[in-house]
Amino acid sequence: MTAYLIRRLWQMIPTMLGVMLLVFLLFHTFAGDPAQVLAGKISNKADIENIRKQLGVDEPYWKQMAIFAKQVVTADFGRSWSTKEPVSEIFAKRIGPSVTIMAPILIIEMILCVVLAMLVAYWRGSLTDRMVMIICTIAMSISFLAYIIAGQYFLGYRLELFPVQGWSDSTLKNLTTYAPLPVLLAVLVGLGPGIRFYRSVFLDEINHDYVRTARAKGLPESQVLFKHVLRNAMIPIITNVAMSLPSLIFGAFLLEKFFSIPGLGREVINAVDKSDFPIIKAVTIYLAFATMLFNLLADVLYRVADPRVEFK
């Protein structure tokens, strides 16, 4: 186990170097001189000269790469180009709201999707099954934007069930007052693809011999599904959840933009708008790292879910 973990962590290094190379190629060689990028966005000449010096724009590429590598290793990406705040401070401030929104979304969505998909799989082939599948397909076809715009308008503005937007300093108030509407909308959007995915996972399992055996010995169908099939379908469920975990940090950036939630996602959109490269670079590097860690976590959890899985 320990040997496996060490080897997996060791294998992350080339990928991480690749991510750094990609980010470097994009932001240092492809994007060109920051003086040009920032023309019209930052008017102060001295500021731009400062940025150029920090990046080492006039130095050879290998030196620039070394400066960038040092930033990555020390997790110090300098200051934001537009607000001059240190990037690490921006991160510390923005990550809380993103998690406040995304954690409930992930948990509620997973539970709802698994339970509903189980029910649909239970009624497989029936009219209910087909109706649910058609509704899911239609629901998936409507843009996420449409859900947010309509939800904010009808539930927030017209019916006044929720505040239209806003955020406070107290986590409790955020969770009870400001988060419910964005969470509700995101869960609604996630139901369509989620139910479809888990349904196909469960239907794959249902054709196995152990299910037939369980039925043959007279177990009720509900017990077959929720006890036998669910446990055997854990691996794709873990994969799916682990794959959506990086979004816990990045957040549903559209939700953050619409509901004025000061999270990391909104920060990234603003950064793209203002060509604030240090923030985008930092988010990309951190998130790539987090994604790799979550993938490793998923692989370890496979073992917990299924003792037959061996670490090779």
Place this chain on the structure above:
Amino acid sequence: MSAVLDRPESQYQSASSGIWQLAWQRLKRDRVAMVSLVIVALFMFVILLSALGLIASNWDDQVGVSYASPTFMGKVDNSEALSAEAALPELAVPKDAAVVDLSDVDPLADVLPAIAAQAKLLESAVPAKAQSLPFGGDKWGRDIIAKTIKGAQSSIFVGFAAAFIAVFLGTLLGALSGYFGGWVNDLLEWVYNVFTSIPNLLLILAFAAVFNKRGLLTVIMILGITGWTGVYRLIRAEYLKHVNREYVKAAEAIGASHWRRMFVQILPNVSHIILVNLSLLVVGFIKAEVILSYLGFGVPVEMTSWGTMLQEAQNELVIGKWWQFAAAAFLSMAVLITAFSLLTDALRDALDPKIK
């Protein structure tokens, strides 16, 4: 004996039809798929006409009053149009203001009459603005139907073009990796790992930040360059499987080059995967384009797409002008994407060799 020989050759050929014919036969039996196909074909026909300039070429014309209401709603109070009209005369020079004669110092004095005459010609060309349009108008009184068609054209074009690029890249790299193996495989797997370790939307935004220029081509390139990984994975797996099959060995024996074996021998055998993934990507990229354009990183300002329409619609909804929102989000986009998704599902079932 002779009766057997006399049989026309075509009869033997039709006895065993290829995978595409079989798939088409299966698809034809699927009623949902056929309805979806008709809807998708209709959309394609409409945007083809629009691309040729036959319809909706004047989508930018201000044919109605501001927020002209849909005709089917009958007479509705339109305070926005009234206030817009009321605001106009204030902008014009007051008629009774004393006009100082500047003709002796004005260098344009000689040409002014000519300009005035021209202006008069243009003025008379402006038609009366309609109070209501078939499906309403936007803030500048542009016809929502024409605008939706033009928006569909940009969104669908971006979706298809980007999907073609992504599928091309994915197929090429996947084929190289699966066929050659060795260091080519290691290198491409590394690139794949790098691209997939960054969440897709963040990668798109990072590219958008660097390209830093709005434009149809930019969006297509961004989506195409970031979206190839899924196809790569599938095609690589297929090539790994096919490269050791007998027909490829046989091709090698008769001296077919690597290139020929990869793209003439193996490619047709994996083309069904390419087709299904192409249509999956089209759906995904249309949705992505809508989000990018909404955020302002998408199509340029002088164009319209479903994304920019939704951006305008957000503010219109608050003042009760729901038609642009309905036209963009539900009547066009949701219908097309639903039909396209159902068609893709049916296509996948029809092309799956396991289901016979």
